[in-house]
Amino acid sequence: MTTKPSTVQEPEGGAASREPGPADRRPLALLGYLAIGMFLGFVFIQSEVVSWYRIQEMFRFQSFHMYGIIGGAVAVAVISLQLIKRFDIRTVDGEPIRLAPKQWGDSRIPGARYWIGGTLFGVGWAMLGACPGPIFALLGSGVTVLIVALLAALLGTWAYALLRPYLPH
Amino acid sequence: MREFFEAPWPWYVAGPLIGLVVPLLLLLGGKVFGISVNLRHICAAVPVPDRFRPSFFQYDWKGAGLWNLTFVIGIAIGAFLAVLLLGTPDAGQSVSEATRADLAELGVADAHGLVPNDFFTWSGLATPAGFVLIVVGGFLVGFGARYAGGCTSGHAISGLADLQLPSLVAVVGFFAGGLLATHLLLPLVIGGGG
Numbered sequence: 001m002t003t004k005p006s007t008v009q010e011p012e013g014g015a016a017s018r019e020p021g022p023a024d025r026r027p028l029a030l031l032g033y034l035a036i037g038m039f040l041g042f043v044f045i046q047s048e049v050v051s052w053y054r055i056q057e058m059f060r061f062q063s064f065h066m067y068g069i070i071g072g073a074v075a076v077a078v079i080s081l082q083l084i085k086r087f088d089i090r091t092v093d094g095e096p097i098r099l100a101p102k103q104w105g106d107s108r109i110p111g112a113r114y115w116i117g118g119t120l121f122g123v124g125w126a127m128l129g130a131c132p133g134p135i136f137a138l139l140g141s142g143v144t145v146l147i148v149a150l151l152a153a154l155l156g157t158w159a160y161a162l163l164r165p166y167l168p169h
Numbered sequence: 170m171r172e173f174f175e176a177p178w179p180w181y182v183a184g185p186l187i188g189l190v191v192p193l194l195l196l197l198g199g200k201v202f203g204i205s206v207n208l209r210h211i212c213a214a215v216p217v218p219d220r221f222r223p224s225f226f227q228y229d230w231k232g233a234g235l236w237n238l239t240f241v242i243g244i245a246i247g248a249f250l251a252v253l254l255l256g257t258p259d260a261g262q263s264v265s266e267a268t269r270a271d272l273a274e275l276g277v278a279d280a281h282g283l284v285p286n287d288f289f290t291w292s293g294l295a296t297p298a299g300f301v302l303i304v305v306g307g308f309l310v311g312f313g314a315r316y317a318g319g320c321t322s323g324h325a326i327s328g329l330a331d332l333q334l335p336s337l338v339a340v341v342g343f344f345a346g347g348l349l350a351t352h353l354l355l356p357l358v359i360g361g362g363g
Contacts, residue, residue: 030239032197037243040190044244045251046176047183051260051283057268059344059351065180070325072184073191077202077330080192091199099201102318102328102335111338114317114324118342121313121320125343126350127358128306129284131321132205132314133244135307140245141252143284145291149307156311157208161225167316 044137052129059126105169112168124156176258191330200236203323205314207241210234257282276359288359301358317342 044050049069058066083089084097091097105113125131128149130138135153138146160167194200213222213230261280262269269280277285286293293299314320317339319328325343328336 029198030236033194033200033236033240034243034246036190036193036197037240038247038250039243040187041244041247041249042251043178043183043186043247045248045258045283046174046255047178047180047187048176048258048260048263048283049183049187050248051258051264052285052289053260053264053268053272053280053283055347056272056351057264059347060268060271062265062267062271065177068180069184069187070321072180073188073326074329076185076188077191077326078332080188080195081330084192084195089196091196093198095199097195097199099327099331101331102333104335111335114335114338115342115345117313117316117318118324118339119313119346119349120309121317121339122343122346122348123350123354124306124309124311124313124346125321126306126347127302127354128310129302131310132208133241133320133322135310136204136241136244137248138283140248141257141283142249143289145289145294145303148294149303149310152304152307153208153311153314154212156308156313157212157315158223159308160312160315161209161212161223164223164225 040133041137041140044134045141050130050134050137050141055126055129107168109168116168171255174255176255177260177263188326188330191327194240198236201323202327203319204237204241204244205311205320205323207234207237208311209315210238261285275356298359313346 047069048054049066054066057063081099089097104111107113121131128135130146130149132153135146135150139150191202194202209226210230210233213226213228213234215226219227259281260283264280272280272285277287279286288294288296288299288302290299294303310320314323317324319336319339321343324333324336324339329340
């Protein structure tokens with residue numbers, strides 16, 4: 001299998017901060033990621049952010065709940081990142097922590113991928129009532145039909161991969 | 170004690186707890202919180218001949234994404250445990266009075282649990298409204314997240330927290346799309362098809 005890297009830079013997630021090394025596959029580290037995921041899944045359910053009703057409530061501006069949760073999460077993350085940068089805090093393996101900046105892209109339409117892609121995502125978010133994290137949480141909570149939503153999301157990802165050369169970024 | 174943990178947890182508890190995931194992933198392995206990229210990793214892991222594999226999926230998905238796939242399996246397990254230990258939250262009843270009134274008017278009769286049973290069940294999937302919400306909604310979530318290079322976690326939390334302007338543009342897009350779907354499309358989908 002070839003491992004040709006993508007030409008358009010992927011500004012998000014996964015391999016963003018550094019080259020993956022064998023350390024990422026150590027069972028102990030993987031258990032750590034599993035544990036953080038379990039913590040998040042638990043909070044997702046108990047705060048009801050995975051609920052279709054809560055997403056409707058948010059897009060109808062009828063409660064502060066979702067805004068408070070997203071705002072509270074961002075606030076804690078901002079403070080954490082500032083502390084990490086200021087005190088040059090490293091990973092448990094002693095490696096420096098760096099976040100790759102998001103790229104504007106080279107389209108004649110400025111930031112096209114962010115507002116066009118973002119708007120399409122938003123339409124799907126309101127209809128499904130779940131973004132990717134909550135899809136996995138709802139599956140775990142027993143809403144089994146969401147496996148169809150996951151397959152549809154994978155189909156959407158595949159469609160993007162095929163159309164990518166023709167889309168403005 | 171059990172009452173103490175019962176849903177819905179207030180925003181000022183849940184929000185900071187979710188935000189803590191960002192430094193935890195960074196400290197454990199320098200990883201950036203972003204869930205939708207797993208959809209790309211799963212596509213890259215699908216065993217198809219290379220000539221049918223778009224270049225977007227030609228990379229070492231295990232090296233780039235094994236940690237993240239493990240993380241989302243954790244999300245599903247954590248959600249399973251929450252429901253097992255504390256029961257399914259009745260979000261359909263704990264949302265605001267105004268939302269319940271709006272949804273009743275829209276035709277969501279049985280507002281209980283985390284999702285409306287009218288649509289998000291296997292029999293619901295067979296209705297026109299349920300099919301559109303699940304399949305079209307799911308497709309757009311996958312397509313839009315990859316096109317925008319991130320979803321709620323990658324842009325609205327990680328990106329905004331790192332003060333990235335492109336992420337702010339993406340989040341404005343998320344809300345523009347969500348408002349459009351909620352106020353213009355849902356009345357057509359649910360009112361017209363369900």
